[in-house]
Amino acid sequence: MKVGFADTTFARVNMGKIAIDELRRICSLPYERYTVPGVKDLPVAAKKLIEERNCSIVVAMGMPGPKPIDKQCAHEASLGLIMVQLMTNTHVIEVFVHEDECRDEKELLEVTENRVREHVRNAVDLILNPKKLQKLAGTGQRQGFEDVGPVLR
Numbered sequence: 001m002k003v004g005f006a007d008t009t010f011a012r013v014n015m016g017k018i019a020i021d022e023l024r025r026i027c028s029l030p031y032e033r034y035t036v037p038g039v040k041d042l043p044v045a046a047k048k049l050i051e052e053r054n055c056s057i058v059v060a061m062g063m064p065g066p067k068p069i070d071k072q073c074a075h076e077a078s079l080g081l082i083m084v085q086l087m088t089n090t091h092v093i094e095v096f097v098h099e100d101e102c103r104d105e106k107e108l109l110e111v112t113e114n115r116v117r118e119h120v121r122n123a124v125d126l127i128l129n130p131k132k133l134q135k136l137a138g139t140g141q142r143q144g145f146e147d148v149g150p151v152l153r
Contacts, residue, residue, distance in 0.1 A: 005020065058084075
């Protein structure tokens with residue numbers, strides 16, 4: 001088993017470095033990293049990591065900007081990542097942090113680091129320990145921000 005990391009030069013934080021650090025912190029799985037210019041390049045990077053570099057799962061990371069065109073590009077990239085999952089029958093965990101979801105650069109860095117680390121843990125659990133995720137079903141987990149918890153009955 002191998003984890004693939006696809007990241008971008010457009011991001012304002014080195015998301016790939018954070019992902020590799022978290023993977024090394026939690027397990028000894030091998031990994032491959034593929035860096036591309038922007039989010040719309042992530043689908044082919046993910047597909048190459050799966051088909052050419054034999055990755056069992058891919059974490060695709062990007063940081064769309066705050067403008068409407070950035071939102072559109074992020075949506076198109078998301079659709080591409082979904083297509084890659086369906087074409088390869090392999091999970092691609094999308095980790096996008098939109099620049100405008102945070103108040104300032106300090107929060108942007110914090111949210112990015114938390115979201116990347118939490119999704120790397122999710123990716124590892126998906127391939128090594130899926131029952132762990134099953135136990136968290138319906139608990140209102142949020143990556144990057146505080147968990148919101150379940151709706152109580």
